[in-house]
Amino acid sequence: xxxxxxxDIQGFAIRGYNMPYARYCFLRFTGAEGARALLAKLLPLVTxxxxxxxxxxxxxxxxxxxxxxxALELPLATLISFPVEFQLGMKSRxxxxxDTGENAPEHWESPWQxxxxxxxxxxxxMNPEDLEAEFQTVQSLLESTGGALxxxxxxxxxxxxxxxxxxxxxxxxTDGFGNPDYLGVCRKTQPGQGKLSADGKxxxxxxxxxxxxxxxxxxxxxxxxxxxHLLAANGxxxxxxxxxxxxxxxxxxxxxxxxxxxxxxxxxxxxLASKFVGRWRDGTPVELSPDRMDQSIVxxxxxxxxxxxxxxxxxxxxxPLGAHIRRANPRDAFGxxxxxxxxxxxxxxxxxxxxxxxxxxxSEGQDTxxxxxxxxxxxxxxxxxxxxxxxxxxxxxxxxYGNDARLxxxxxxxxxxxxxxxxxxxxxxxxxxxxxxxxxALPNFVKLCGGDYFxxxxxxxxxMLAMNLVDPR
Amino acid sequence: MSNIxxxxxxxxxxxxxxxxKTWLLRGFFFILGHIRSLxxxxxxxxxxxxxxxxxxxxxxxxxxxxxxxxxxLQYDYLLFFSNFNGTWNQYIDAFSxxxxxxxxxxxxxxxxxxxxxxxTPFKSFITSVQFDxxxxxxxxxxxxxxxxxSAHIVESExxxxxxxxxxxxxxxxxxxxxxxxxxxxxxLGSTGTAPEVF
Amino acid sequence: MxxxxxxxxxxxxxxxxxxxNDAIPSHDLQIRYHLSTxxxxxxxxxxxxxxxxxxxxxxxxxxxxxxxxxxxxxxxSKYLVFxxxxxxxxxxxxxxxxxxxxxxxxxxxxxxxxxxxTKDLSAFLNYMKKCQLETTFFFAPVNDKSVTQTLSALxxxxxxxAFIATHQSCSAAYLQKDFKVFIDRCAHAPVPRPAGQSFHRxxxxxxxxx
Numbered sequence: 001x002x003x004x005x006x007x008d009i010q011g012f013a014i015r016g017y018n019m020p021y022a023r024y025c026f027l028r029f030t031g032a033e034g035a036r037a038l039l040a041k042l043l044p045l046v047t048x049x050x051x052x053x054x055x056x057x058x059x060x061x062x063x064x065x066x067x068x069x070x071a072l073e074l075p076l077a078t079l080i081s082f083p084v085e086f087q088l089g090m091k092s093r094x095x096x097x098x099d100t101g102e103n104a105p106e107h108w109e110s111p112w113q114x115x116x117x118x119x120x121x122x123x124x125x126m127n128p129e130d131l132e133a134e135f136q137t138v139q140s141l142l143e144s145t146g147g148a149l150x151x152x153x154x155x156x157x158x159x160x161x162x163x164x165x166x167x168x169x170x171x172x173x174t175d176g177f178g179n180p181d182y183l184g185v186c187r188k189t190q191p192g193q194g195k196l197s198a199d200g201k202x203x204x205x206x207x208x209x210x211x212x213x214x215x216x217x218x219x220x221x222x223x224x225x226x227x228x229h230l231l232a233a234n235g236x237x238x239x240x241x242x243x244x245x246x247x248x249x250x251x252x253x254x255x256x257x258x259x260x261x262x263x264x265x266x267x268x269x270x271x272l273a274s275k276f277v278g279r280w281r282d283g284t285p286v287e288l289s290p291d292r293m294d295q296s297i298v299x300x301x302x303x304x305x306x307x308x309x310x311x312x313x314x315x316x317x318x319x320p321l322g323a324h325i326r327r328a329n330p331r332d333a334f335g336x337x338x339x340x341x342x343x344x345x346x347x348x349x350x351x352x353x354x355x356x357x358x359x360x361x362x363s364e365g366q367d368t369x370x371x372x373x374x375x376x377x378x379x380x381x382x383x384x385x386x387x388x389x390x391x392x393x394x395x396x397x398x399x400x401y402g403n404d405a406r407l408x409x410x411x412x413x414x415x416x417x418x419x420x421x422x423x424x425x426x427x428x429x430x431x432x433x434x435x436x437x438x439x440x441a442l443p444n445f446v447k448l449c450g451g452d453y454f455x456x457x458x459x460x461x462x463x464m465l466a467m468n469l470v471d472p473r
Numbered sequence: 474m475s476n477i478x479x480x481x482x483x484x485x486x487x488x489x490x491x492x493x494k495t496w497l498l499r500g501f502f503f504i505l506g507h508i509r510s511l512x513x514x515x516x517x518x519x520x521x522x523x524x525x526x527x528x529x530x531x532x533x534x535x536x537x538x539x540x541x542x543x544x545x546l547q548y549d550y551l552l553f554f555s556n557f558n559g560t561w562n563q564y565i566d567a568f569s570x571x572x573x574x575x576x577x578x579x580x581x582x583x584x585x586x587x588x589x590x591x592x593t594p595f596k597s598f599i600t601s602v603q604f605d606x607x608x609x610x611x612x613x614x615x616x617x618x619x620x621x622x623s624a625h626i627v628e629s630e631x632x633x634x635x636x637x638x639x640x641x642x643x644x645x646x647x648x649x650x651x652x653x654x655x656x657x658x659x660x661l662g663s664t665g666t667a668p669e670v671f
Numbered sequence: 672m673x674x675x676x677x678x679x680x681x682x683x684x685x686x687x688x689x690x691x692n693d694a695i696p697s698h699d700l701q702i703r704y705h706l707s708t709x710x711x712x713x714x715x716x717x718x719x720x721x722x723x724x725x726x727x728x729x730x731x732x733x734x735x736x737x738x739x740x741x742x743x744x745x746x747x748s749k750y751l752v753f754x755x756x757x758x759x760x761x762x763x764x765x766x767x768x769x770x771x772x773x774x775x776x777x778x779x780x781x782x783x784x785x786x787x788x789t790k791d792l793s794a795f796l797n798y799m800k801k802c803q804l805e806t807t808f809f810f811a812p813v814n815d816k817s818v819t820q821t822l823s824a825l826x827x828x829x830x831x832x833a834f835i836a837t838h839q840s841c842s843a844a845y846l847q848k849d850f851k852v853f854i855d856r857c858a859h860a861p862v863p864r865p866a867g868q869s870f871h872r873x874x875x876x877x878x879x880x881x
Binding site: 535550644 | 684690702706718723725727728735738783784785798803809816827829832835846854
């Protein structure tokens with residue numbers, strides 16, 4: 001395979017920056033010329049995928065919606081060569097994604113409701129002061145070029161605990177595991193993140209083309225990509241979703257069912273929480289350790305994502321069939337050594353937003369209404385070479401539906417939008433420590449506030465956009 | 474007209490074959506039909522409700538008499554009818570990913586078949602040889618093959634439990650009931666509408 | 672016998688359609704139009720007549736031309752394809768159709784050459800036999816349950832799931848008592864009608880984008 005030119009790929013596409021602060025800015029172009037002038041000024045600030053000798057204090061990256069490309073007046077032949085789902089945008093795909101009821105676009109907030117976002121400009125930072133400084137730079141460029149309006153920003157930051165930043169999210173789960181390994185993209189691969197080799201014995205990275213356009217993908221071909229080639233290569237598609245989390249509803253639900261699970265004590269609560277997601281809240285994978293938390297597994301990269309389901313957990317008695325991580329990445333649960341899964345992987349980025357919730361053992365920490373009333377959640381992003389085949393498929397077939405997991409119409413407990421009458425089943429194994437439990441009256445834990453589909457171009461492509469040099473033939 | 478009814482998709486495909494190649498295909502189907510283990514991959518994909526291949530030799534198109542004109546064809550034709558769950562893309566992706574050898578053995582005798590890997594030319598080929606269903610009936614459109622198999626398991630377990638139940642004390646029944654729940658717990662998914670397709 | 676798999680039969684018919692230049696619209700178009708108005712719900716023909724799991728009706732206009740170096744050729748007739756996955760064997764199933772939905776069959780098959788109607792059952796069966804193609808390979812992973820058994824099992828599954836969810840923490844005596852009531856109800860529940868749940872699909876979505 002060809003060697004990746006990291007200096008041509010935007011860093012956000014191939015690395016998690018591990019910076020605790022972020023501000024996502026959403027812009028709308030005012031006109032093609034001003035837009036190009038703005039891009040030309042922003043280009044030197046864009047962070048590439050090159051490895052750092054010394055970690056910078058901030059990074060900056062850009063992505064565009066289809067409407068953004070239309071506003072840049074790209075040639076028609078290029079515009080119509082983008083995949084259909086990208087052209088339509090996430091708002092039009094709501095039915096397909098299961099974004100109905102309160103998640104439907106008519107209930108989204110600004111700037112998503114209006115569907116006029118053209119640019120996602122992301123500043124990641126090590127500290128708030130440098131973030132503000134970079135943001136000021138961006139704002140003055142917006143003013144001096146007049147190229148775009150700032151429609152809104154979304155601030156996000158890692159949740160702190162005991163004075164340090166964690167990778168926890170608002171429901172209390174430790175996040176940040178299991179991003180796929182791609183050939184040529186990661187420095188160190190980790191067992192369980194890629195795919196199984198043909199002999200089923202070792203983990204190898206996925207084909208680069210599952211993430212980046214212009215490289216061979218898992219189907220043994222170059223992924224379908226827009227023209228011209230230079231515009232598409234080294235780029236990737238991104239979905240951005242602002243997911244508001246109802247911490248109060250979650251805690252109340254967990255407490256209610258924990259009282260009916262096993263001994264009904266605080267251990268039962270943590271165990272039940274682990275059965276919702278497939279990891280204990282401290283990050284221990286349930287499949288490897290169904291009966292207790294085990295930080296030694298979490299801290300060991302050779303073990304923390306190194307597990308499978310088919311050998312002895314097809315019945316879901318360790319990791320329930322409908323648990324979140326099992327839905328999002330079924331590994332070998334559908335047979336065929338996982339070959340049905342390789343083309344359905346996504347890379348996740350993102351950070352929590354909103355103030356940390358008060359601890360669960362305080363009175364404010366149990367005030368359901370007040371907790372739900374505060375706007376907090378996750379700025380969720382996923383990267384993939386094909387939105388339709390990867391993100392949309394997982395969201396539609398595995399999160400909002402359950403047939404492949406043999407669960408009929410059942411949905412992901414925490415992530416999906418629920419209708420009345422739905423259930424979440426936790427299989428038992430016959431021992432008193434692992435009873436079966438069927439949770440009913442599922443509330444909506446997460447509300448979608450908006451988002452869209454973006455394309456993250458390569459540095460070369462950004463240059464072409466800035467200089468109006470996109471020629472489809 | 475729709476190829477889709479609830480959770481099932483009706484795919485119709487017709488491909489031409491040079492008549493001498495038809496015999497090779499018949500041979501392959503004969504073996505497949507008699508060796509159930511070769512069908513195991515198809516069974517383990519868990520999304521086909523019913524599927525059939527029909528070879529129509531060029532002289533075998535039904536002829537009902539005047540005024541119908543007899544067919545005068547050079548090719549034999551292979552008809553394929555599938556009733557599957559999931560989307561069109563998902564179905565072909567899955568076949569291309571895990572059953573490419575079997576697919577090739579069936580369709581390589583058809584003219585201009587590009588092979589089932591890689592998947593994009595394969596999908597173009599299928600698009601060109603697929604024809605659309607006018608009327609597609611299912612007695613249980615709200616259920617997939619997984620749902621149907623689960624339902625039969627549940628019914629059979631319920632039957633067993635109900636036969637025992639009268640003779641048991643409440644405590645004994647509770648134990649039997651718990652075992653029943655364990656036996657059916659992975660088979661209780663609800664049925665209903667299919668996801669909106671793309 | 673290749674068309675039979677367990678208790679399920681794979682019936683494939685290719686019925687030549689009348690070619691009459693004086694018919695406006697032509698017979699194949701008339702069939703198409705008629706099929707587009709047929710109900711897919713419990714009042715539709717194959718829900719009313721017994722034994723059909725899944726069935727389709729397709730007007731086959733012509734064979735496909737896959738491009739050079741293949742030869743271009745065309746069918747001299749259009750055909751009505753009837754692909755059915757049904758209970759029993761061919762003659763039992765077709766007799767069931769003829770007995771239960773004669774008018775609906777006529778409405779469709781009147782456009783086909785040589786169709787004798789359903790009044791003379793043996794003529795009807797003979798006609799169907801002449802149009803039948805031998806299924807070369809029939810794949811039916813679940814091939815041992817009838818339509819009625821399947822519908823009943825699906826109904827039972829729904830009821831069992833609800834029962835289990837609402838009886839998760841009750842006394843042993845209560846559980847046993849309630850279970851007995853539940854079993855009685857299941858035994859007396861009428862078999863649901865085929866195609867009882869039908870769906871309206873949004874035709875505006877869809878596309879083979881990849």
